[in-house]
Amino acid sequence: MNILVANTPQDAEQIAYTLIKERLAGKREFVLGLATGSTPVGMYKMFKQDRLDCSHVTSVNLDEYIGLAPDHPQSYHHFMEEKLFDDVPFKESHVPRGDAPDPEQETARYEALVRSIGVDLQLLGIGENGHIAFNEPGTALDAKTHVTELTESTREANRRFFDSIDEVPTQAITMGLDTIMNAREIVLVATGTRKAEAVHHMIESVPTIEWPATILQAHPSVTVVLDKEAASRCAEALQARGNEAAARFFSIRA
Numbered sequence: 001m002n003i004l005v006a007n008t009p010q011d012a013e014q015i016a017y018t019l020i021k022e023r024l025a026g027k028r029e030f031v032l033g034l035a036t037g038s039t040p041v042g043m044y045k046m047f048k049q050d051r052l053d054c055s056h057v058t059s060v061n062l063d064e065y066i067g068l069a070p071d072h073p074q075s076y077h078h079f080m081e082e083k084l085f086d087d088v089p090f091k092e093s094h095v096p097r098g099d100a101p102d103p104e105q106e107t108a109r110y111e112a113l114v115r116s117i118g119v120d121l122q123l124l125g126i127g128e129n130g131h132i133a134f135n136e137p138g139t140a141l142d143a144k145t146h147v148t149e150l151t152e153s154t155r156e157a158n159r160r161f162f163d164s165i166d167e168v169p170t171q172a173i174t175m176g177l178d179t180i181m182n183a184r185e186i187v188l189v190a191t192g193t194r195k196a197e198a199v200h201h202m203i204e205s206v207p208t209i210e211w212p213a214t215i216l217q218a219h220p221s222v223t224v225v226l227d228k229e230a231a232s233r234c235a236e237a238l239q240a241r242g243n244e245a246a247a248r249f250f251s252i253r254a
């Protein structure tokens with residue numbers, strides 16, 4: 001794992017965006033895995049401000065709530081259109097269908113799609129309980145795209161997007177941990193104190209299904225971009241090395 005610890009959330013987002021921009025440059029085709037939630041919103045603004053050319057890029061999203069049609073204001077389809085796709089045209093974009101009549105069939109379709117196109121770089125966030133995408137604690141490490149029951153802590157963490165907790169879906173379709181691990185490269189961004197415990201376990205605990213993000217330790221190409229708060233539960237030496245790496249990242253691009 002390559003770990004960078006930026007001084008602010010904005011600097012962390014800038015690092016992650018710059019990494020993605022550099023990977024896209026000069027490519028004829030590229031498959032970019034995208035995430036939802038609050039963390040990537042600042043980065044998607046950078047795509048827009050920079051008018052980043054994504055006309056050669058195919059995107060695949062990690063997850064979608066079951067029961068929400070693409071045009072539902074709280075669906076991840078809608079989130080991606082509003083935060084990115086309405087302003088930054090992609091060659092094509094794929095998000096699981098939350099309104100599929102047969103969710104299990106949709107998981108098989110989506111898994112086959114993601115495997116067939118192959119993800120060059122997967123952007124990830126991380127939940128407070130260590131979930132990545134909607135792979136909640138206890139999810140098998142070899143899980144493929146599947147229907148998942150959302151934990152109460154995850155529903156609570158996402159209720160801010162809904163009028164009430166009762167409106168937060170209880171199930172989602174999510175890429176599995178094995179699906180995500182199949183990406184050639186992974187960039188995970190975490191900011192804020194709320195993520196500090198999950199980040200500590202992701203990096204410093206023995207891989208366990210109780211902290212799904214620990215599986216990333218076994219991936220050959222993972223960059224973890226943190227702000228100081230999200231890194232605050234990691235070992236002091238790791239924080240110091242990460243801070244130097246972030247400073248170096250900016251200095252060589254100044």
Ligand SMILES: O=P(O)(O)OC[C@H]1O[C@](O)(CO)[C@@H](O)[C@@H]1O
Nearest residue numbers: 036037038039124125126127133
């Ligand atoms: O970036 P946020 O809003 O903290 O979300 C963290 C994680 O939780 C999810 O939104 C799922 O609840 C993931 O998609 C995301 O990576």
